[in-house]
Amino acid sequence: MATSTIDLTLPYETRVKSALNNAHLRVALERSTGRMAGQRAAAMNAVDGRRLRDQVRQMKEYVLRHLPDLLEQLETNVTANGGHVHWAKEAIDVQRIVVEIARRANVQKVVKAKSMATEEVHLNQALQAAGMKVVETDLGEFIIQLAGEPPSHIIAPVIHRRIEDISNIFQRELDMPPTLDPQVICSAARAALRREFLSADMGISGCNFAIAETGTCCIVTNEGNGRMTSTLPRVYVVVMGIEKLVPTVEDAFLQYQALCRSATGQQCSVYLSMTSGPRRPGDVDGPEEFHLVLVDNGRIDMLAKGYGEALCCIRCGACLNVCPVYREIGGHAYGSTYSGPIGAVISPSLHIEVTDVDKLPYASTLCGACREACPVKIDLPRMLVELRRDVVEEGRASFFDRTAMQAFLQMMQNPSRYEAAGKLGSLGTRLFAALNGGTVKSMPGPLSAWTKRRDFPPLAGRSFREQWRERVKGRKVIGP
Ligand code: SF4
Numbered sequence: 001m002a003t004s005t006i007d008l009t010l011p012y013e014t015r016v017k018s019a020l021n022n023a024h025l026r027v028a029l030e031r032s033t034g035r036m037a038g039q040r041a042a043a044m045n046a047v048d049g050r051r052l053r054d055q056v057r058q059m060k061e062y063v064l065r066h067l068p069d070l071l072e073q074l075e076t077n078v079t080a081n082g083g084h085v086h087w088a089k090e091a092i093d094v095q096r097i098v099v100e101i102a103r104r105a106n107v108q109k110v111v112k113a114k115s116m117a118t119e120e121v122h123l124n125q126a127l128q129a130a131g132m133k134v135v136e137t138d139l140g141e142f143i144i145q146l147a148g149e150p151p152s153h154i155i156a157p158v159i160h161r162r163i164e165d166i167s168n169i170f171q172r173e174l175d176m177p178p179t180l181d182p183q184v185i186c187s188a189a190r191a192a193l194r195r196e197f198l199s200a201d202m203g204i205s206g207c208n209f210a211i212a213e214t215g216t217c218c219i220v221t222n223e224g225n226g227r228m229t230s231t232l233p234r235v236y237v238v239v240m241g242i243e244k245l246v247p248t249v250e251d252a253f254l255q256y257q258a259l260c261r262s263a264t265g266q267q268c269s270v271y272l273s274m275t276s277g278p279r280r281p282g283d284v285d286g287p288e289e290f291h292l293v294l295v296d297n298g299r300i301d302m303l304a305k306g307y308g309e310a311l312c313c314i315r316c317g318a319c320l321n322v323c324p325v326y327r328e329i330g331g332h333a334y335g336s337t338y339s340g341p342i343g344a345v346i347s348p349s350l351h352i353e354v355t356d357v358d359k360l361p362y363a364s365t366l367c368g369a370c371r372e373a374c375p376v377k378i379d380l381p382r383m384l385v386e387l388r389r390d391v392v393e394e395g396r397a398s399f400f401d402r403t404a405m406q407a408f409l410q411m412m413q414n415p416s417r418y419e420a421a422g423k424l425g426s427l428g429t430r431l432f433a434a435l436n437g438g439t440v441k442s443m444p445g446p447l448s449a450w451t452k453r454r455d456f457p458p459l460a461g462r463s464f465r466e467q468w469r470e471r472v473k474g475r476k477v478i479g480p
Pocket residue numbers: 154262312313314315316317318319320342370373374375376377378
């Protein structure tokens with residue numbers, strides 16, 4: 001079985017370098033992110049996008065303000081519908097709860113619909129360690145499971161792979177004949193998955209949103225795998241972050257609209273599956289047991305630390321598609337379940353292990369494109385800056401960063417030092433340039449990264465302040 005394109009345990013800089021040097025990854029990202037960003041913009045422009053965003057934002061803010069009450073309401077209604085609600089503080093609690101449910105029900109095989117929450121808590125590994133077979137059924141997740149890789153995008157987990165790569169994986173793992181025909185490739189996956197659905201004992205999915213007033217868990221899919229996961233096996237388990245709540249059915253459809261338009265540029269998804277409990281007498285299908293696992297895993301801490309705004313996220317992935325950093329390095333370079341701008345914000349707060357997590361808030365140009373694209377108007381750049389502040393204030397910045405910023409501070413606080421530094425910079429860069437045909441082609445030490453892809457122009461011989469002084473010299477100043 002192939003291994004991940006990037007080793008997620010390597011240092012952040014190594015992961016980024018590896019991504020930038022991967023020509024196939026660059027092609028795959030270029031093909032997909034631009035298309036998805038364009039489709040989102042068109043779908044939002046087709047309606048009053050500004051109003052929709054305002055409404056969703058207001059609703060999500062209401063949810064955060066009333067989170068405890070709404071969660072209790074959800075629990076009451078799920079229980080009244082015949083389901084079971086479980087509260088999981090940490091990832092290990094989710095693993096324990098789901099493994100216990102599976103053991104009690106004598107589960108041998110689990111089919112899963114796409115769920116970032118279960119990725120976050122490494123649920124597959126826990127179930128496999130307990131002796132169960134786990135099969136991902138979302139096409140993208142199925143492909144990366146065969147390839148032995150984690151997802152690299154919130155809604156398009158296999159975005160880092162070209163169709164050529166996927167064909168190779170299926171030829172190797174499913175004995176598919178060589179082809180680049182998407183229909184043939186999809187048919188191979190469909191045939192393999194159909195067998196798994198029909199023999200599975202347990203279905204597990206995430207939850208795009210749960211409706212507090214009815215106790216209904218909703219999943220939004222385009223492949224129908226979500227519906228089969230929630231209805232065919234004997235036991236159905238929903239794993240949901242505690243923030244994925246909406247108060248009413250009306251609010252659910254508001255979020256649904258924003259999600260479909262922002263995620264895939266659709267007016268609505270092919271399937272919206274709503275489960276309010278186990279099968280009732282007279283129902284033609286549905287699970288015998290229904291369980292809802294509510295996951296904290298750092299979300300309450302996020303609220304307490306002032307990053308609660310990030311809990312308004314509806315996981316549409318739009319911020320990833322417009323981010324100039326994500327579009328270059330893809331998801332695996334972040335080393336976290338969640339990548340892109342939203343991943344850089346929530347990964348340091350969630351209780352997940354990420355190598356060099358403090359570097360993630362720096363994986364941004366702070367251009368603001370993510371905030372503009374976000375259907376909930378989440379101010380990601382603000383939080384990225386505040387996370388950088390935390391790194392400095394809590395003494396976790398690197399020796400180089402601390403020294404450089406101290407030197408910068410000393411220079412900026414004193415006009416004489418500022419001018420002296422300018423003169424030194426001007427002299428140094430002009431000297432370098434004179435030796436290299438007019439521009440600085442390579443800078444020393446850590447500054448060398450700047451000149452790897454571009455020349456650095458020498459600083460002006462005379463600074464603005466010098467020129468200004470000369471200009472006003474001898475002039476009478478008129479004014480109060
Ligand atoms: S932060 Fe906004 S744009 Fe990014 S995934 Fe969440 S809802 Fe979508």
